[in-house]
Amino acid sequence: MSEPTNNDNKIVENSDSNLEPQDSSAKDDSIIDIDSDENLEFIEGSEDPGLITDTGDGTGFVADWDAIEKNYQEANFGHHHHRHSHSSSRNHSSSSHHSSSSKHHHSSHSSSKSTKHHGSKKKDSKKKDKKDKKKWSKKKKILIGILIFFLAIIIGTLSAFFIMRWKGKNELTNYDNLNLMLPEWVDYRDGGWIVYYKGHEYTFNDNIATFLFMGIDNRKLKKNAKLGTAGQADALYLMTYDVTTKKMRVLCINRDTMTDISRYDEAGNYIDTKKTQICLAYAFGDGQKTSAENEKTAVQRFIYNIPVNAYYAIDLSAIKILNDDVGGVPVTPEYTFKIFKKGVPITLKGNQAETFVRHRDIRLMDDNLRRMECQKQYIRQFASRIVPATRSNLNTPSKLYNHSQKYTVSSLDSSMVVYLATDLAFSFNGFEMINTKGTYKKVPEDASAEFFVKEVPFFETILDIFYTQTR
Secondary structure: OOOOOOOOOEEOOOOOOOOOOOOOOOOOOOOOOOOOOHHHHHHHHOHHHHHHEEEOOOOOOEEEHHHHHHHHHHHHHHHHHHHHHHHHHHHHHHHHHHHHHHHHHHHHHHHHHEEEEEEHHHHHHHHHHHHHHHHHHHHHHHHHHHHHHHHHHHHHHHHHHHHHHHHHHHHHOOOOOOOOOOOOOOOEHHHHEEEEOOEEEEEOOOOEEEEEEEEEOOOOOOOOOOOOOOOEEEEEEEEEEEEOOOOOEEEEEOOOEEEEEEOOOOOOOEEEEEEEEHHHHHHHHOHHHHHHHHHHHHHHHHHOOOOOOOOOEOOOHHHHHHHHHHHOOEEEEOOOOEOOOOOOEEOOOOOOHHHHHHHHOOOOOHHHHHHHHHHHHHHHHHHHHHHHHHHHHHHHHHHHHHHHHEEEEOOOOOHHHHHHHHHHOOOOOOOOOOOOOOEOOOOOOOOOEEEEHHHHHHHHHHHHHHHOOOO
16 A cells, blocks of 8 residues: 555545555554554644644544654654663663673672682681691600700710719819828928928919829730739829810839839738839739739829829730821931931831830940930820820720720729810810939849939929929
8 A cells, every 4th residue: 555645635534445454464654543542642642733633524634644754753763763772771771680680690609609618718728727737736846855855965965074074183183182201301381282492482283183104014914913023114104284274294204213112922911112113113013903003102102292193004015006096106216226217207007116115225224214215205296196186086085095995904084084085185285294314323233223313303393393383
């Protein structure tokens, strides 16, 4: 059906000629359905009711189609578009709301899951932290226990060490029963604690540690020796160590020195005291302890009854062991004998050490003086080896002592050895060897040589070693 033109300005209500079959699926937007509430509403709501007027004869209406079409287009399409936009907007809003709601729901769900997961994680973390703390607490207790254990060992060891040092020092410097027997021409009091000599006052120095070294002329120290077979002390050196100045001074005692010695029978009973060579005191004993004790007593008498607080005696077999334990001892012979040449340095190894310190030409009465020079050089060089060795390893003196033990007899105990070893290692401040001046005398009735010390120089030597001038 074609759109009406402007000349076709009549609409006949219910006229058959104006109605044609309509496709219900397609609606012509140019036809105004007056029965439509929407269009009627539009007509009634028009701002210009003159667009459609009643003919008045009951046959129809007269319409201004151009204006209607224009308003219709504006109203219908505009309104439809508005509705569409509004619907679209609502749909979009709904969609957005759904999307937002969905997102919010998802977000809420995710947040809920995340919160739960986070809470679970936090809980697990707390449990783990608590577990770790318990583990660490247990480890800490174990570590503290171990530290306390080792600390206790260290403290115990250090305590034992210092106690031993203290004990050793006290034993080596024990002068509680000092009772000297000085020459008649010396004025003294309090058992020799105070001495007056040449206008000066001297006080006994009780900071002097003393021990006697003896070299016995037997290949092996005898046990339960018969009278006169225990051997002789061919080497006698009184070691004195000032515990304050840390200096060691060695009094060299000639084996042939004439002094009072105690003699005993085979049963060990005292016989008498006789003035003879000091080396023979060792022969009046059992070859072990009583022999060493008797030799120590003879030396004490020789030095005016000053206590000798320890002794260390070795046999000939020990010389090689001690020598090789320090890697050999370098010497320079002062005269030619045996395998040695004057002025030619040599490091003594094995049996060479014994030959060097023991050789004596018995055809010469005073040859022991020359032998003593060899012994003194050897002792100085041995000390030069043992002191740095002890500084490197505090066990060195103990090692030497233990290694040679079956070839020795000694009253030096472990406390004394510890004290001397540590002081030698960390505080040793010098070494001096002092001769005893005297003369040899040939006595027809004695086949052995006799050495007599010069009394005044000898007393002054003792005064210098053991006393301090106070005024």
